[in-house]
Amino acid sequence: MERLGPDLAEIADRALETVSAGRSVYVEGPIGSGRTSLVKEIERRSPNAVVVELLALEEVDAPAVALLETAAALPPDGRPRRGTGTAHEAHASARQVVDGLAREGKFLVLRLPEDWRAVEHQPYDDVINAIVRRARALLDGLLEGRAVVVVADAAITSTRLGFHPELVLQLRPYKIHLEALAGIPWGTCLDAYERLQAESTDLAASPYAWRLAVGLVALGESPRAAVRLLRAEPPIPGLVREITNRVKARPRILEAVTRLLAIRRPIDTATFSRFVAAPPEQVSLMTQCLGYGAEQTRVAPPIRAQMRSFLDQEERTSEQAHEELARHYAGLDGANDVSTLGVEQVRSWCEKTHHLALSGAAGLARWNEQVLPSPEFYWDKARHLSIVERDYSGAAEVYRRCTEAFPQDDYAWHYMAFNLQRAGKAREGVEAAYRKAIELDLENPWWNSRLVTFLIGDAQPAAARLEWSEAIARVDPDGDQLRNGTWLAKHLYRWVAEAWLGAGRAAWAVEVLGPIPQATLQASQPLLELHSQASMANPGEGRESPSWSEFLSEVEVRCALPSGMGAHVRATWAALRAAAGPELPLPLADRTADGERFQFAWSYRSVLVEVEVHPNGAIEWFSRDRVSGAVEGSDEPSPGLPEELRPWLDRVIHA
Amino acid sequence: MRERYEPLPVASSVFRTVRIGGGFLPEGHRLPKLEWLVPTADDCREAEQTGRPAGLSVWDMAFARHADACWYREVDPAEHRSFWVLVDVVGQVAARNRREVAVVADPLSLPEDDRAAGLDPEQRARLERAGGGHSLIEGLRRPEATRKQDQRRLLDELAHEFSPLLDQE
Numbered sequence: 001m002e003r004l005g006p007d008l009a010e011i012a013d014r015a016l017e018t019v020s021a022g023r024s025v026y027v028e029g030p031i032g033s034g035r036t037s038l039v040k041e042i043e044r045r046s047p048n049a050v051v052v053e054l055l056a057l058e059e060v061d062a063p064a065v066a067l068l069e070t071a072a073a074l075p076p077d078g079r080p081r082r083g084t085g086t087a088h089e090a091h092a093s094a095r096q097v098v099d100g101l102a103r104e105g106k107f108l109v110l111r112l113p114e115d116w117r118a119v120e121h122q123p124y125d126d127v128i129n130a131i132v133r134r135a136r137a138l139l140d141g142l143l144e145g146r147a148v149v150v151v152a153d154a155a156i157t158s159t160r161l162g163f164h165p166e167l168v169l170q171l172r173p174y175k176i177h178l179e180a181l182a183g184i185p186w187g188t189c190l191d192a193y194e195r196l197q198a199e200s201t202d203l204a205a206s207p208y209a210w211r212l213a214v215g216l217v218a219l220g221e222s223p224r225a226a227v228r229l230l231r232a233e234p235p236i237p238g239l240v241r242e243i244t245n246r247v248k249a250r251p252r253i254l255e256a257v258t259r260l261l262a263i264r265r266p267i268d269t270a271t272f273s274r275f276v277a278a279p280p281e282q283v284s285l286m287t288q289c290l291g292y293g294a295e296q297t298r299v300a301p302p303i304r305a306q307m308r309s310f311l312d313q314e315e316r317t318s319e320q321a322h323e324e325l326a327r328h329y330a331g332l333d334g335a336n337d338v339s340t341l342g343v344e345q346v347r348s349w350c351e352k353t354h355h356l357a358l359s360g361a362a363g364l365a366r367w368n369e370q371v372l373p374s375p376e377f378y379w380d381k382a383r384h385l386s387i388v389e390r391d392y393s394g395a396a397e398v399y400r401r402c403t404e405a406f407p408q409d410d411y412a413w414h415y416m417a418f419n420l421q422r423a424g425k426a427r428e429g430v431e432a433a434y435r436k437a438i439e440l441d442l443e444n445p446w447w448n449s450r451l452v453t454f455l456i457g458d459a460q461p462a463a464a465r466l467e468w469s470e471a472i473a474r475v476d477p478d479g480d481q482l483r484n485g486t487w488l489a490k491h492l493y494r495w496v497a498e499a500w501l502g503a504g505r506a507a508w509a510v511e512v513l514g515p516i517p518q519a520t521l522q523a524s525q526p527l528l529e530l531h532s533q534a535s536m537a538n539p540g541e542g543r544e545s546p547s548w549s550e551f552l553s554e555v556e557v558r559c560a561l562p563s564g565m566g567a568h569v570r571a572t573w574a575a576l577r578a579a580a581g582p583e584l585p586l587p588l589a590d591r592t593a594d595g596e597r598f599q600f601a602w603s604y605r606s607v608l609v610e611v612e613v614h615p616n617g618a619i620e621w622f623s624r625d626r627v628s629g630a631v632e633g634s635d636e637p638s639p640g641l642p643e644e645l646r647p648w649l650d651r652v653i654h655a
Numbered sequence: 656m657r658e659r660y661e662p663l664p665v666a667s668s669v670f671r672t673v674r675i676g677g678g679f680l681p682e683g684h685r686l687p688k689l690e691w692l693v694p695t696a697d698d699c700r701e702a703e704q705t706g707r708p709a710g711l712s713v714w715d716m717a718f719a720r721h722a723d724a725c726w727y728r729e730v731d732p733a734e735h736r737s738f739w740v741l742v743d744v745v746g747q748v749a750a751r752n753r754r755e756v757a758v759v760a761d762p763l764s765l766p767e768d769d770r771a772a773g774l775d776p777e778q779r780a781r782l783e784r785a786g787g788g789h790s791l792i793e794g795l796r797r798p799e800a801t802r803k804q805d806q807r808r809l810l811d812e813l814a815h816e817f818s819p820l821l822d823q824e
Binding site (some may be wrong): 423424456457459461499502503504505547548551558559560585586587588589590591592593594595599601602603604605608610620622624626629631632633634635 | 677678679680681682683684685686688689690691693694695696699802803804807808811815818819821
């Protein structure tokens, strides 16, 4: 092995010696410290090493793919079977796989990308985020009890993961002078390399930082400016940002970069170049600066993630590009069912299925043919449909299929409901799916808050209020979580309070926020502002919503009312507020269609109440019980609010 | 192009476009408002000229989109919202309330103005087709002999049958 810095041979020795003795090893190091080389060296020396390179956690299917690839090292009849698809099952499956590997005298080498630092040590059942929960369950299963080698980014400590290996090794940051990279075939970037080298003879940086800096100079940045970026700690984010800014201004290069960013795995260099399809003068930028590798080219996950974060939504990889990648991988896996495939074929199948999911109509038929072994593969497609294509009906249908295959998948039930709602589908189906998600994960704050806000938006305030009480009883009956930090207040209370405010029920918003400790409010600026808004709009404290007060004060202009009528409108509102109290919600308010009167209206699922003001201040009203169909109202206008109206105002409050 | 006042097929769907603005519109209320289904003063004036019942302006979804309706009305699509209903259901609501309500064609031609002159051929063709989908719901104005409460009941039942149009662009 070429010696380029840290003594990877010695580290490989120690790791193999330790794991052979049945003890685990944790190796951490930053980009460019030799992690890839270390893993290759271990794999070269030990045929019993099963190397699994985890996808970045930003990839929805990352935990599922990891389990499949690990299991692929076992004979098909020794692998976990498709079951409920729950995190609990993922944990048990991971244990089963690692035990199976141990029986065969194999050990796992797990390569962890930087963003797996989100998988903190806690019981996976306590993890709210579905993807992180599955990642946690997977790691728990893989790391418990058997000797493994974990190679991770320096940002992740073993303690943070809840992993307590017998040996922890650190790969030192590896910095070199640029001239050490003279052997790289820089191609069309050679001039940039030479100019940068002339400007940076005293500077040492990691190999990847140098590659990016050469690429930046090749895109037109001055070597001096590139050197300034190299001197930052860390240098890579600034380099990536500047490269992305320059790429965005050049459509042909941007197109190639968006294609490059779709590649999740190392891929043979010829295919890489062909797929990325960069202009000839930019091929080296792609293969030697943004990507690297001799026979196989790869793009480091943090670089992918950072570049994608700097690109706008419309600058994402095209469906056509995904379809091309899907065809490439389809040629390597040769199957629709992953359950009996070997390791390389499993990897190809996972990539094929992912790219089919993102390839739109062109890949739909082939995606439908795949036998999906776990929910994440459905999520991958559904999320793309919903977030990128805004095809909410399509997304809901994919989630529905997921719930058929995996009826216990609360995530799929919830997001089926969410997408049905966005698609404007029948509300009964939406509510039922939201409730099913809660039934499967009672304490999930997000599922609970969304049901409540759905009911508020669905003009069912009484049902929403009842559901809120039940949600608190499920999620945090004793208020412990609320007292112990801001998380629950931000992820549960906040959404509901905002929804009540939006629905003109400030008094109920204040009621929701009431239990939040003052210290919690003070610790969160958004919560503090929300509390202030609710308080300032609370009729229970003698106030009205500022926007409502402003509307009333300008109603003559806003609604083109005849002179003098505004005063009658304001007086009528004051009378309504006095009659019904602080819980009376804000109404729909506007001039009538014929332009002759001004109308206050409350329109809920169970009741409709309309109060109209004539130019002379007289009142007409109409109410309807939308459940029984009963109606009541005035046949002629009369001065003041009639007594018969008051019970209907109560019904509006408790609709 | 349909004949003016030709009844729409009962299987058709029509949408009503209304302005969200001017008034106060908090969330959490069931829409559309009844007032959005009341013929306006302009609708009534036009009826006096044609001798027909006052008609509520709507658009056949097979011909027009929300944006097309807004183009014809020269209003901002972002400030307007559309709600749709089946023609057959309109008839059923009317029958339950013993009212004569009809959904009839009222095709519009492209105006001869600068806006139309600035359209490319594809846009022009699309908007011409959309104009052909303009229709009216006639009979929603309260007859003098009808009690106000019965009128509101009719409108409330009808409003209940409308749903938000998904394509609000």
